[in-house]
Amino acid sequence: MADTSKLRYTETHEWVHLTGKIARVGITDHAQKEISDIVFIELPKIGRAVKGKDSAMVIESVKAAFDIYAPVAGKIVKINEELSKKPEIVNQSPYENGWLFEIECDDPLEVESLLTEAQYQNAKNTSHH
Amino acid sequence: MTTLDLAEKLKKTPLYDEHVRLGGKMVGFGGWSLPVYYTSILSEHQWTRQSCAIFDVSHLGEIRVQGKGAFEFLQHRLTNDLGKVKPGRILYNLLCNKDGGILDDILVYCESAEDFYLIVNAANIEGDFEALSAAAMPGITLTDQSSRTACIAAQGPKAEAILEALFSFAVKNMPYYSFRQENFLGEPVWISRSGYTGEDGFEIFSSNDLSLKIWHKLLSDGLSLGVLPAGLGARNTLRLEAGNLLCGSDMDSTTTPLEAGLGFAVSFEKAGGFFGSEPLLEQKKNGVTRKIAAFKMLDKRIARDHYKIFGAGQEIGAVTSGSYAPTVAGNIGLGYVAKGFELPGTLIEIEIHGQRVGAQVVKRPFVPSKHKKF
Numbered sequence: 001m002a003d004t005s006k007l008r009y010t011e012t013h014e015w016v017h018l019t020g021k022i023a024r025v026g027i028t029d030h031a032q033k034e035i036s037d038i039v040f041i042e043l044p045k046i047g048r049a050v051k052g053k054d055s056a057m058v059i060e061s062v063k064a065a066f067d068i069y070a071p072v073a074g075k076i077v078k079i080n081e082e083l084s085k086k087p088e089i090v091n092q093s094p095y096e097n098g099w100l101f102e103i104e105c106d107d108p109l110e111v112e113s114l115l116t117e118a119q120y121q122n123a124k125n126t127s128h129h
Numbered sequence: 130m131t132t133l134d135l136a137e138k139l140k141k142t143p144l145y146d147e148h149v150r151l152g153g154k155m156v157g158f159g160g161w162s163l164p165v166y167y168t169s170i171l172s173e174h175q176w177t178r179q180s181c182a183i184f185d186v187s188h189l190g191e192i193r194v195q196g197k198g199a200f201e202f203l204q205h206r207l208t209n210d211l212g213k214v215k216p217g218r219i220l221y222n223l224l225c226n227k228d229g230g231i232l233d234d235i236l237v238y239c240e241s242a243e244d245f246y247l248i249v250n251a252a253n254i255e256g257d258f259e260a261l262s263a264a265a266m267p268g269i270t271l272t273d274q275s276s277r278t279a280c281i282a283a284q285g286p287k288a289e290a291i292l293e294a295l296f297s298f299a300v301k302n303m304p305y306y307s308f309r310q311e312n313f314l315g316e317p318v319w320i321s322r323s324g325y326t327g328e329d330g331f332e333i334f335s336s337n338d339l340s341l342k343i344w345h346k347l348l349s350d351g352l353s354l355g356v357l358p359a360g361l362g363a364r365n366t367l368r369l370e371a372g373n374l375l376c377g378s379d380m381d382s383t384t385t386p387l388e389a390g391l392g393f394a395v396s397f398e399k400a401g402g403f404f405g406s407e408p409l410l411e412q413k414k415n416g417v418t419r420k421i422a423a424f425k426m427l428d429k430r431i432a433r434d435h436y437k438i439f440g441a442g443q444e445i446g447a448v449t450s451g452s453y454a455p456t457v458a459g460n461i462g463l464g465y466v467a468k469g470f471e472l473p474g475t476l477i478e479i480e481i482h483g484q485r486v487g488a489q490v491v492k493r494p495f496v497p498s499k500h501k502k503f
Contacts, residue, residue: 036154036362037171039458040429042482054298060431062170062453063362075227080335 002095008071008111009120014051015095016071018111023072032091037062038096043079043092044101052110057100059090062080070103072110078102081083093095142187143279143337144344151358159251161188163361163479170229170362174455176231177326177367181285182359186332187340190275191255192247192261196268200242202326206264206404208386209236210396212227214239219306219321223386223394224257225405229412231389233257234374236323238308246319250376252405264404272322279340286499287355290329292320295350296343300331305500314342318369325364327371369461370454372493373424378434379421379449379463387412388465390421390493419446420471423495424479426460427487432479439478439485448479456496466490 007015013031017024032038047079050056050070060065079101090098105111107119114125148155153164161186166173176182194203204211206437209222218240225231233253249257254275261271282479283292292298298311300321308321316339322367324330333343347356365375374380380389387395387409397410426432432451437444451462463477470477473492478485 036166037169040431042430060453062174062366062455063165065431065433093212 004095006116007095007117008114009117010069010071010114011120011123012069013124014069014071016111016114018105018108020125021105021108022077023074023103023105023108024099025056025071025101025103025113027067027068027090027094027121029094032094035059035061035066036091037065038087038090041083041090041100043081043083044076046076046079048076050074050103059087068100071109071114072103072105074103074105076101077104139395140394142185142189142347143340144185144187144281147341147344148185153358154243156361158361159188161251164269164358165362165431167331167358170360170366171455172324172492173357173359173363177285177328177359177363178283178456180355180357181283181291181330181351182286182357182363183351184282184359184361184364185280185344186282187279188248188251189280190249190251191278191334192249192258193252193270193272193274194245194247194261194265195243195270195272196287196499197243198266198268199245201401202265202269204399204403205401206261207237208395208403208405208409209237210399211237212399217307217309218304219308219323221306221394223391224260225386225409225472226260227408228404228407229385229409231251231380231384231386231391232260232382234376234380234391234394238319238321254378270461274423278334279337280332280334281340281347282324282326282330282332283356284324284326284328284359285355286329287389288328288330289501291347291351291354291356292333294354295346303501305329307421313339318343322501325371325373326367327373327494327500328367329499329501330355330407339480365450366455369450369452369463370456370494370496372495374421374463375450379490384421384465385412385417388420389429406501410470416468418468419465420468421449421463422446422466422471422475422477422490424462424464424477424488424491425491425495426455426462426479426483427489429460430479430486431460432462432464432481432486436464437480438464438466439480440466440475443467445470445477454495461491461495462488471480
């Protein structure tokens, strides 16, 4: 199990792990549970420039289609190709094997402005009742 | 992701606490709070096809129509010919407006020529009751029994054996679309061989209190025989594979039975005609301009409600239901297309997130029905 306390989060349920300028992005365990049975993932194109809160890609579950947003500005430099064949990995391992894409950040400090784990848990709990 | 949170405004079935206790993921459907799944849509779907799943369908409405002339009244107000059924049998029927638009699809349970139960969609209970009341002649009594009637659907190849074993209900020789009264713990229950999933199965109507006891028995003693609960998510993928239309999505007051491929439930021949028959007869004569079509996606994308459909480069309609289909192991859907594009084999395109994706019109059902035929 990954140490989720070191990650940063968005209100739209993405997590971010920063290494140097590279931000690896995935969805939280809460998100994969909400989305449930994932059957198709449309990964972003490598080289695409994104801004924070841009829709970067789509996850389709039996239930519905869900937009996944870029947490920070930058360029998509890597995608998790494995997910094209086995999208269910995101359900099984949202923080590790089920990562989605990597962004080369325009400004790595932007990641610092995202939610901490405690803030994310708090935001998540108040959006429910 | 967005979270739709309307829980407080939604009605609860008698089994609500059971769903929550079982970890059901509750959502709003037709004004009711019901589980979309307990574990996963995929596993509950597969379980229904292989074994026996139970669904809380207490949100369905039950309207009783009694009195001298009940047969004639329903013959006139509904589209199908009740002359096709005798007591103890069920008829698929439609309630239309004066323009021939579909207000609801209804199962009519015939007790006698003077006593019928109408099983109606949850979101339409009040509307149906009003439409029926407005047309009822003196001597006809309409009773909305929805709030005191619960219903549990037991669906799947093992349903028959399980109901026989657990309750000693004599269901083995029941034909498809028949019903009978049985007793459980000294109280009456009505069982019909019916359902929405394309599997063999039954729907068990009872009082609210008794439904809890039936549910508990099915999940305790039934567990080792192959019973598991399933939610609305699986109910939807199962019904879509079975080619069954969902009222409110695949048909509504803007669509006619002929457009919706429900001509089999419209009888122009029955004596006295029926309410809304003239515009429908006109449409039959002139031909429809659009028709429902079942389609299979040619790649991994999933068509969802309201996505636009293109044919020969033109916009020709919209998707009304679409999903990944576990038994088909592909992506399927229903939608309305301009006349001429509904024929199986026709290639169409669906606009998904700004891109046009190929699909092919196919025959319904997507998965052959396992209904008992006698």
